[in-house]
Amino acid sequence: MSLNSEKLESFLEFAQEYEQVWNTFIKRLKSSKHIIFVTGAGISVNSGIPDFRSIQNVYTDINPKMLLNIDVYSSKDKLNQYLKFVNRYKEYDNNAEPSKTHHFLKNMVEKGNVLRVYTQNIDSLHEKSGMNPKYLIKMHGDLNFVKCSSYVCGHKELYTQLVINTFEKTDNILECTCCKLNASERSINKKRKRAEIGRMVPNIVLYDDVNDCSGTSVSAAVEEDLKCSPDLLIILGTSLSLTNLNGLLKKIRNYMMDPFIVYINKKRLKENHPVCKMLNIQLIGDCDMILEAVEEELKE
Numbered sequence: 001m002s003l004n005s006e007k008l009e010s011f012l013e014f015a016q017e018y019e020q021v022w023n024t025f026i027k028r029l030k031s032s033k034h035i036i037f038v039t040g041a042g043i044s045v046n047s048g049i050p051d052f053r054s055i056q057n058v059y060t061d062i063n064p065k066m067l068l069n070i071d072v073y074s075s076k077d078k079l080n081q082y083l084k085f086v087n088r089y090k091e092y093d094n095n096a097e098p099s100k101t102h103h104f105l106k107n108m109v110e111k112g113n114v115l116r117v118y119t120q121n122i123d124s125l126h127e128k129s130g131m132n133p134k135y136l137i138k139m140h141g142d143l144n145f146v147k148c149s150s151y152v153c154g155h156k157e158l159y160t161q162l163v164i165n166t167f168e169k170t171d172n173i174l175e176c177t178c179c180k181l182n183a184s185e186r187s188i189n190k191k192r193k194r195a196e197i198g199r200m201v202p203n204i205v206l207y208d209d210v211n212d213c214s215g216t217s218v219s220a221a222v223e224e225d226l227k228c229s230p231d232l233l234i235i236l237g238t239s240l241s242l243t244n245l246n247g248l249l250k251k252i253r254n255y256m257m258d259p260f261i262v263y264i265n266k267k268r269l270k271e272n273h274p275v276c277k278m279l280n281i282q283l284i285g286d287c288d289m290i291l292e293a294v295e296e297e298l299k300e
Helices: 018-031 070-074 076-095 100-111 161-168 177-188 214-226 243-254 287-299
Strands: 035-039 114-119 136-138 141-148 156-158 200-204 232-236 261-265 281-284
Touching: 018 281, 018 287, 035 100, 035 243, 070 076, 076 141, 076 161, 076 200, 100 114, 100 287, 114 214, 136 214, 214 243, 232 243, 261 287
Parallel strands: 035 114, 035 232, 114 136, 232 261, 261 281
Antiparallel strands: 141 156, 141 200
16 A cells, blocks of 8 residues: 555654655564554543543543542542542443554554553553453553552452442442451451551552552563563654653663654654654554554555
């Protein structure tokens, strides 16, 4: 498939020679054996899940930025609001189906040339697409499980309808069964109480949560992938507003023998963004549309 310059111009804003840039990207994609993808909320918007920038238009009574901070545990009112917010977001997730981008990534994994897909998304659309979970790293948690609030415990359970119903109540404490069992055993054995019983909360990484240990699994996956010398990094549907993510991208680039990094998003990355100077190509437009064109190229 040969795309004409008129069509390319709708989502290419990096070079004057549109056809040349596109062909360079496709050639590199076809030859790469160790690809890393990084995905953000933008790839789920077409599935009906609003990103956090637009979510306040949907939930006018809440401030998502405030509700995704560890400070939500500082008061009962904030926690109640947070739990109800996550319940609403999970409802969106339950009703959503994977986009063309999710299916594209799943197909790429099945071809055997993908090291990993790192996602900032807490939705379950990558999983719904049928992607092998071995290749998926969820950096910010998920909506499939709830976790014990005690960092010592770490117990997880499924985010069931019972959990949803409990989170909607004013008295929404759902005690951790693992903590309760441990406390009971210690009491029977006349051992000192280890800690207070934790409560089940969404399995989401909150801003400023210095005690969250999910970063350990992310770091382990990154170290494993870097040993394989990634040869292509593709960033999809994210504004790259998080400092930690930008640090991860820089680390990956430093381990690439011949760095080639592609950014695909509806909005162009600003020139003063620290990641911008690392990019070889920016493809500006709808991720589904662009990757549908890519898929056609890969069929040839």
